[in-house]
Amino acid sequence: MLALYYYPGNASLLPHMMLREIGAEFELRLVDRGQNAQKSAEYLKLNPSGRIPVLVDGDLVLFETAAIALHLADKFPQAGLAPALGTSERAEFYKWMIHLTNTPQAEYRAWFYPHEHVSDEAAAPAVKQASSERLNRMFDVISEQLGDRTWLLGDRFSAADLFLFMLIRWGRGMPRPPRSLPNLNALAERVLARPAVQQAIDAEGLKAPIF
Numbered sequence: 001m002l003a004l005y006y007y008p009g010n011a012s013l014l015p016h017m018m019l020r021e022i023g024a025e026f027e028l029r030l031v032d033r034g035q036n037a038q039k040s041a042e043y044l045k046l047n048p049s050g051r052i053p054v055l056v057d058g059d060l061v062l063f064e065t066a067a068i069a070l071h072l073a074d075k076f077p078q079a080g081l082a083p084a085l086g087t088s089e090r091a092e093f094y095k096w097m098i099h100l101t102n103t104p105q106a107e108y109r110a111w112f113y114p115h116e117h118v119s120d121e122a123a124a125p126a127v128k129q130a131s132s133e134r135l136n137r138m139f140d141v142i143s144e145q146l147g148d149r150t151w152l153l154g155d156r157f158s159a160a161d162l163f164l165f166m167l168i169r170w171g172r173g174m175p176r177p178p179r180s181l182p183n184l185n186a187l188a189e190r191v192l193a194r195p196a197v198q199q200a201i202d203a204e205g206l207k208a209p210i211f
Helices: 013-022 041-046 065-075 088-102 104-112 121-146 159-173 182-192 195-204
Strands: 002-006 026-030 054-057 060-063
Touching: 002 013, 013 065, 013 159, 013 195, 041 054, 054 065, 060 065, 065 088, 065 159, 088 104, 088 159, 104 121, 104 159, 121 159, 121 182, 159 182, 182 195
Parallel strands: 002 026
Antiparallel strands: 002 054, 054 060
C-alpha cells in the first residue's frame, strides 16, 4: 500500500489531493512538525533534507513534491491527472508543474521563513516584504497565462490545477493574497468544489478560510 508522510496544509497537500482524486488505497502518516519530527533520525532516513512530504510506494521512497506528483500521475494514468505521454498537452503540463515548483513554491520559502535568508535578524522583515512583491509578480504572470480558461491546460483538469490551488492557499495571509486576482479565485473555487479535494481538506482538519 502507498503511504504518504504529511503535515496538514504543507506541500503534502498536493499528493494527498491527487491520491483522493485517483481513488487509490493509501495510508496517511503524520509527521508532527510541532515536535520537529521532520528532523528526527527516523524521518531523515526517508528524506535527508528533513522536509515534507515523502511517498513510500513499495520499495520506492520518494521525496520532492513535484516528483511525487509526477510519479502518481504516471502510475495511475486512468485517473487522467496528466495528458498522454508524448503529446503537446503533456509538455504544457510539465511546463506548469516545473514552473509552479521552481518559481512560486520556492519563493514561498523566503515569505514564510525570512530568517533563513539573513545573518542579521533585523533584516528579516525586508526579506519578507521583497518576497511578497516577487510572489505578487509571479501570480500576476500565472493569472495572465490562465486568462479566462477554466484550467491551466484549458478545458482539461490536471494535477497542475491542484498544485496551483495549494499555492493560492498558502498566500491567504499575504498583503495581496493570490485569491484577489479574479480568475485565480475562480479556479481555486472550482478546485475546492471537487469531492476529492474536500475529502483531503477534511482528513487534514483544515479550517476556513481555505484560501
